[in-house]
Every structure is written in C-alpha cells, then in structure tokens.
Amino acid sequence: MIEITFLGSGGGRFITITQFRSTGGFHIQASKNMHVDPGPGALLRSWRYKLDPRKLDAIFVSHRHVDHCNDLEVMVEAMTGGALKKRGALIASKSVVYGDETHTPAIGRYHLDVLESVHIPEPGSRIPLGEEELVITPSQHSDPTTIGFRMKTRFGDISYISDTAYFDGLIEWHDGARLIIAAVTRPRDMGIPYHLSTDNAVEMLKNMEKKPEALVMTHIGMKMHLANPYKEAEYIENITGVKTYVAKEGLRVMINKKDIAVKTLRPARLV
Ligand SMILES: [Zn+2]
Helix, strand or coil, X not given: CEEEXXXXXXXXXXXXXXCCCCEEEEEXXXXXEEEECCCCCHHHHHHHCCCCHHHCCEEEECCCCHHHHCCHHHHHHHHCCCCCCCCCEEEECHHHHHCCCCCCCCCCHHHHCCCCEXXXXXXXXXXXXXCEEEEEEECCCCCCCCXXXXXXXXXXXXXXXXXXXXXCHHHHHHCXXXXXXXXXXXXXXCCCCCCEEHHHHHHHHHCCCCCCCEEEEECECHHHHHHCHHHHHHHXXXXXXXXXXXXXXXXEEEECCCCEEEEECCCCCCC
16 A cells, blocks of 8 residues: 655745745655655654654655745754664755755755755656656746656555646646646636646646546635645536545555555644
C-alpha cells in the first residue's frame, strides 16, 4: 500500500498569510518516504500527524514560491539528523537551488552539503527512488522552472501537477495515472494566469483517454476557499465521472491494488 498524507491544502498569497488552510504540502510513504512542497508549517504538521521528518528519504520542491518551499531548509535539517549525517535526496526546480532574478535560493550551501544527492531535473528526466521512479513533468508557471512528477509504482502511477497554466501537454504527461494530485487554485469562471481552475480540471479530465480513478484538488486559493471547494469537486465529479476529493490537513489517501480509499487523521497534541 502507498499512503499519501496531506499536511495542508492551501496555496496562494492570501490563504498562506492567513493560514485559513494550512500549507505544509504532502507526504508520500511508498518504499521510501518523500515530502512534497514543504510550504510554511510543513515541519509542525509532519509531527502533528506522526510523520517523523527524520525518516524522510527525499524532498521534492516544485518551485521557488514561498507557499511551496518555505520549510525546505528545516526539513533538510531533520532528514539529515540535525545536519549531522549525509543523507537523503533533494529533487527541486532550478530556481529552488539557484534562485532567480527575484528570489534568493531556497536552500543554502550548508544544507546542500549534507544531502546525499541533489537533482535539478528537466521534464522527461527519470529519478529512481527505492522501488518507485519519478518521471519529471513540465509546468507553465510564473516561475518558468517549475516541475511536477509522475511517480511510477507497483500500484500504478501517481501524478502531481503543481502550479501551472492549463496546456495540452498536461494530458499527454498525466493520462493513465491512477491518482492525480493537482493544484486547482481557482473556482469556475474565475481563472487567473499561471494557475488551474475548476474549468481547467474538467477540460483536462474530459480529454484524457484513460481517466484517473481519483483526483485530489489541493493548493486551494482564497477565491476557491470562499466559493466552497467541495461544491467545485462535486461539479468536476459530476461532469467527468472522476471521484474528486478536496485535500485538507490530515487527509490520508491509501492506494492499494484494488482501490483508492481515504480517511481523515486526528492531529496529535504537541506540547
Ligand atoms: Zn507558484
């Protein structure tokens, strides 16, 4: 079984600064443990859901926006046992490691040096991770180096579509995945550049030859939050026939050979 635990479902500036929805990204437990997009609160939420960050094997960061990478250094610090052991892999966009015209790198030399490997892959690159393999996928975002992935597992493929505008390539890269986790930031009729809306999610799923068994909407922006993302999920599901969930802190998705099930975890009390 593969378990995916959401440590938040928020995205965009206003949800991030208000924490109306938390922004810790998500954790995949397969043959290895990988944290994806450690936004603000990733470390705290990991402990709250008993996911020991010292047991991570890899961290994936799709791009250099603060809602995706804020906790990167502290998560690397945990993965490397307090920066004392050379351990773990970082798989990240170029902007995360080198910065760009408007951002400093999201990780400094001190933390890069304690990682076992640092990958800055282009779309199409394949990165082995235990029994699984990540195929890196493209995005069209205001950070032009943004990446996503399609994880090949023995239970089928799991796709992550991070911040991106809608483009036809999304269908080619993600068609046939069993589960798609996508940053659906905006509700119907309220699309904005560089992000997916409910309408885009419908268009993508409608055009897929082999539709996923389930879609998880995450990176809920303020307009989506106020519009009621559960209604948007119902709309997507009614039109496309694809079971659609809204991510939230503590949502666990379990993938086994025969089905995809979900449950909501109770947070542990932290002293
Ligand atoms: Zn972004």
